[in-house]
Amino acid sequence: MKGLKIVVLAKQVPDTRNVGKDAMKADGTVNRAALPAIFNPEDLNALEQALRLKDKYEGTEVTLLTMGPGRAAEIIREGLYRGADNGILLSDRAFAGSDTLATSYALSCTLKKMGKIDIIIAGRQAIDGDTAQVGPQVAEKLGLPQITYAEDIVSAEKGNIVVKRRLERGVETVEGQMPMVVTVNASAPECRPRNAKFVMKYKHARAVSEMQNADEDYIALHNNRPYLNIGEWSVNDIDTNAEELGLSGSPTKVKTIENVVFQAKEAKVLEPTDADMGELMKELIANHTIG
Secondary structure (H helix, E strand, O other), X not given: OOOOEEEEEOOEEEOHHHOOOOOEOOOOOXXXXXXXXXXXXXXXXXXXXXXXXXXXXXXXXXXXXXXXXXXXXXHHHHHHHHOOOEXXXXXXXXXXXXXXXXXXXXXHXXXXXXXXXXXXXXXXXXXXXXXXXXXXXXXXXXXXXXXXEEEEEEEEEOOEEEEEEEEOOEEEEEEEEOXXXXXXXXXXXXXXXXOHHHHHHHOOOEEHHHHOOOOHHHHHHXXXXXXXXXXXXXXXXXXXXXXXXXXXXXXXXXXXXXXXOOOOOOOOOOOOOXXXXXXXXXXXXXXXXXX
């Protein structure tokens, strides 16, 4: 069989595992400048599923698609370092302030522009919103079937895709027809590490907006090595209705924000001795923590 054309939807997100007092702005939006930006964890699980299909089916092409500012090209490089073939950065001020509805609309318009795609794979949800809505909304807007909570894409042959899903009370295996949208759980295998050969090949890969202040030698390098040019599309490169983009296309509004600070209670340091362990057990039994 011929190779598959796979697009992985990925997002650069603020690292919400290291949230400080300046993490939120007064208007209720995330202060992204105050938090380090990372590759959304479940999107890395999704990328690994795409790369496993590439390993399995010769001729398969894996493309990353992300929407964000110029710095979001960093996660495309991360994908290239792990084995992806190329990527597209969707970047424009018109997309600023998008909620899941506006984001899925912009992504779906971009995917239509990209032509025939066999499988669209995304992480279940992003850690900055935890909505799990973008993948299913993209499927709905494209009129495609979808399989959610995927833990393993078992096969994708002869127009059919077989997926193992991780559900609350067990696992099920389902089959569907391509083209298909698949969203992947964090329980799926972790993404493979960077490949040193790919790092050396793509370490100078840049999107157009990242090349604005580049010197002549760097521009010449990119002209001589086309694979270093990360595709960057703006709102003018896709067919859209401006009213469905950005803030104007985002019905979700933040009503209020409450900061919750967890404070450590009294702590006790114990030595790893039988005597200290014995005293701890007596104390826990006495205050009815156990027993």
